[in-house]
Amino acid sequence: MGASQHADTDEALEALLVFIREARGFDFTGYKRSTLSRRINKRMTDVGISSYADYQDLLETSAEEFGALFNTILINVTSFFRDPDAWTLLQREIIPELIADIAPEQEIRVWSAGCSSGEEPYSLAIMFAEALGLDECLRRVKIYATDVDEEALREARSGLYPVKALEPISLELRQKYFEQNGAQFSFHTELRRRVIFGRHDVTRDAPISRLDLLVCRNTLMYFNVEAQTQILDRFHFALRKEALLFLGKAEMLLNDAERFEVTDMRQRIFRRSAGQAGTPYQAAPLKIRASTGPEGSSVARSRLLRDLALDTGPTPSITVDAEGSLVMVNNQARIQFGLATADLGRPFQDLEISYRPLELRSLIDQAIAERRTLRVNRVERRVGEEVQYVDILIQPLAGLNGVHVATTISFSDVTVVTRLKAEVKRVREDLETAYEELQSTNEELETTNEELQSSIEELETTNEELQSTNEELETTNEELQSGNEELETMNDEMRIRSEELDEATAFLEAVLTSIAAGVVVLDSDLKVRSWNRGAVDMWGLRADEVIDQSFFGLDFGLPTEVLLPVVSECLSSRQRSGPIGVESMSRIGRPITCDVFCSPFDGHHGGVVLMMEESRTDPQD
Ligand SMILES: C[S@@+](CC[C@H](N)C(=O)[O-])C[C@H]1O[C@@H](n2cnc3c(N)ncnc32)[C@H](O)[C@@H]1O
Known part of the structure; x- marks a missing residue:
């Protein structure tokens, strides 16, 4: 992806964040972009959208998508006593010390910021109840537990957890602080009332104050440096002096050594500093004893010694009297600033040192007027190719009567x-x-x-x-x-x-076949259902030629129409009749008398059975 495409994407992401803030009051602009874009992209992939602009369109029309997005961004991963080493330190050292530092009748105020589904504040409640005893804990400890995520807070308020969530808690503490409630476990009812849940956005809302312990774990790390700094300002305000701040194991305090001292860096426990930064340097003007008249030789000797001491002092130093004349130059000043004994008595303003490396005349006037020592630090001075830095001290000197007599200017390298x-x-x-x-x-x-x-x-x-x-x-x-x-x-x-x-x-077929007589079965529609071997032999028609054909439509040696009344009668009366002698023509064209018996058929949907046999009686008989 090219740089300009990146810029587009960044802009589109920023536009999306502004839209979310304006539409829902959720301000994600202080969150780290890397984390944020990763999570928003995950959501976009889930709904099959590839651009921030399209995703914004979806958010505009779907309130549910907002919920799903917040769930993806505000990862609620948490657990009871998360990072056990840190909680062990808290239990063994930090909380006992904290309790010892607070007067016995005083309330203990704790805040779990970014509490997710409540495991963290309930862990704190257990820890205080163990340290103080349940009754005292119920009387003195108040734990504020806040999060920006309403859904997580709802779970937290219920105080109900599945058995898996209780795994990090020892069996003893589980039995003491949890009760089985169906498939879940509910947190100790009275202790739960000491935990006050509320929605709170650490980037926007006013902090809870006068705290003894502030726990904000694995939440700061989602924010960029600027947002973290602002949140820490609020936390600093929220904590009492010397109160404790407990962060997550990946979090540190940036550049805040003055406001927070490290109590345990490994477990990220800090203490709000007690004092403020030191007061600025303020020196009082020096006073010297004015001369009172002629002195003895010892006085002259001590003056000589003093002059010598001044002259050989390690830092360049000069003195200008009240009239503005140079009255003293020590050896270092002569070497470093090129002054000579001949310059003594000259007006200071005529000398280069009065304005280079720094305009000194106005500062001398200011020091005299304000009767105090002035200091100018790190004045840059060029010496050939080299750069030298000097601190310049301008000290007005007053006599015993307080009248200004001279000004000493010294230059420390x-x-x-x-x-x-x-x-x-x-x-x-x-x-x-x-x-x-x-x-x-x-x-x-x-x-x-x-x-x-x-x-x-x-x-x-x-x-x-x-x-x-x-x-x-x-x-x-x-x-x-x-x-x-x-x-x-x-x-x-x-x-x-x-x-x-x-x-x-x-x-049955064998029976039918074995009967020498012709046996024909007609159904109720008078169609042929069965035509046995005897019928084939008698009439010369094969079974496959007649099956399913109307019996009275067949053309063979038997004049079937003769039988129609008998068959109809048999069908309606269900009575057997026959034999009826019917003059017929056999298969080979021989005239025969055929005796026909007609019986009702009791099988399949009714019908009749016709049994035909050549008459045995001679037609002549
Ligand atoms: C990873 S969880 C940490 C939970 C718990 N503190 C722990 O360490 O186990 C981060 C929590 O910070 C919350 N959070 C994110 N942004 C927040 C904000 N601006 N204000 C308050 N809470 C926020 C999230 O809703 C989430 O519940």
């Missing part, structure tokens, strides 16, 4: 210190950058970890669903198998019945 400080500053900045990068990487890792954990939870749920579907399928399978077995049994029975039927049919 701070070049080495200044260079070292610059170097230290640069190294510190490098370190801070590296530290910020490290923190950010650390936090990224942690958020990725949380995302992974949430994906694992989702997978576990899907797995459970699959498992239950599998179980259902297995049950269905078993039912099908047993149905199958029943069908097979029925099949076997059918086969046996079919064989029996075949046998019966064969038997």
